[in-house]
Amino acid sequence: xxxxxxxxxxxxxxxxxxxxxxxxxxxxxxxxxxxxxxxxxxxxxxxxxxxxxxxxxxxxxxxxxxxxxxxxxxxxxxxxxxxxxxxxxxxxxxxxxxxxxxxxxxxxxxxxxxx
Amino acid sequence: xxxxxxxxxxxxxxxxxxxxxxxxxxxxxxxxxxxxxxxxxxxxxxxxxxxxxxxxxxxxxxxxxxxxxxxxxxxxxxxxxxxxxxxxxxxxxxxxxxxxxxxxxxxxxxxxxx
Numbered sequence: 001x002x003x004x005x006x007x008x009x010x011x012x013x014x015x016x017x018x019x020x021x022x023x024x025x026x027x028x029x030x031x032x033x034x035x036x037x038x039x040x041x042x043x044x045x046x047x048x049x050x051x052x053x054x055x056x057x058x059x060x061x062x063x064x065x066x067x068x069x070x071x072x073x074x075x076x077x078x079x080x081x082x083x084x085x086x087x088x089x090x091x092x093x094x095x096x097x098x099x100x101x102x103x104x105x106x107x108x109x110x111x112x113x114x115x
Numbered sequence: 116x117x118x119x120x121x122x123x124x125x126x127x128x129x130x131x132x133x134x135x136x137x138x139x140x141x142x143x144x145x146x147x148x149x150x151x152x153x154x155x156x157x158x159x160x161x162x163x164x165x166x167x168x169x170x171x172x173x174x175x176x177x178x179x180x181x182x183x184x185x186x187x188x189x190x191x192x193x194x195x196x197x198x199x200x201x202x203x204x205x206x207x208x209x210x211x212x213x214x215x216x217x218x219x220x221x222x223x224x225x226x227x228x229x
Contacts, residue, residue: 004158033217043159043204043219056216091158103149104217106158 004107006092012113018080021110023092024073033104034067034077035091043091049075082114117142121205121220128195129228136190136223138205143183146208150179150190153202153222162203163190195227 005024013019025032033048047057052069060067064083069075079086089111093104118141128134138148147166151159163172163179165188171180178191192199205220 042221045216045218048216093159103161103164104159106160108156108158111156 004092004094004105006090006107006110008110009108010111010113012115013082014115015083016081017114018078019082019086019112019114021077021090021092021112023075023077023107025075025092025094026096026105027073029094029096029105031095031097031104032069032075033093033095034075035093035106036088037091037109038088046077079112082112084114087112087114117145117207117209117218119205119207119218119220121203121223123223124221125224125226127226127228130195130197132195132227133191133193134195134225136192136203136205136225138188138190138220140186140188140205140207140218142209143186144209145183148179148181148188149206149208149217150177150188151204151206151219153204155201159204192225195225197227197229199227200225 007022031050034046035043036046037043046059047067048055049069065079067077089109091106091109093106095102095104120139122137145167149164150162152162153159163174165172165181176193181188202222202224204222206217209216
């Protein structure tokens with residue numbers, strides 16, 4: 001398997017523009033997670049899905065952020081409108097189940113810069 | 116709310132030295148604890164996973180211990196090598212009521228000098 005795939009790897013945009021980040025989880029994994037990593041706040045969980053259904057979105061910072069998972073092999077994280085404080089590395093991860101033994105497999109991340 | 120703290124934030128050692136990274140967490144009701152490695156510009160890779168009822172796990176030169184009652188874990192790296200240079204993150208998987216949430220520490224940035 002190719003692992004978790006994220007695109008784009010780098011995104012530079014201007015404040016106010018819409019940004020869409022994409023993720024393809026490992027085939028057969030039931031769980032998909034979106035994280036954000038910044039120097040100030042470290043790695044934070046934004047939202048996670050189980051079988052394409054959002055389970056916990058309490059980490060989504062505000063209404064400008066939205067995430068969807070239309071099918072088992074694709075998810076998007078959208079920011080509209082984007083702001084400079086959204087600049088961060090966004091990671092997608094997937095796991096097979098949610099038992100104690102399960103680990104999350106992380107994608108390479110998307111580095112977002114909002115000017 | 117679970118909080119995970121890692122000490123030190125950065126560590127620089129000469130090659131061949133044995134070292135210990137520390138992780139502490141505030142809520143002992145965890146499913147498991149994991150240690151991840153992150154290389155610059157890349158995602159996280161799981162190194163070791165310890166179930167809440169276990170005391171330690173070993174993989175090669177790495178040994179992770181867990182003292183759930185005191186809310187502490189250590190990652191021991193033996194005979195460090197320059198290739199071990201990376202950021203090491205500790206993460207706890209919380210109880211069932213929180214689903215599959217992982218809470219991460221800030222990480223320890225390790226540099227092993229040749």
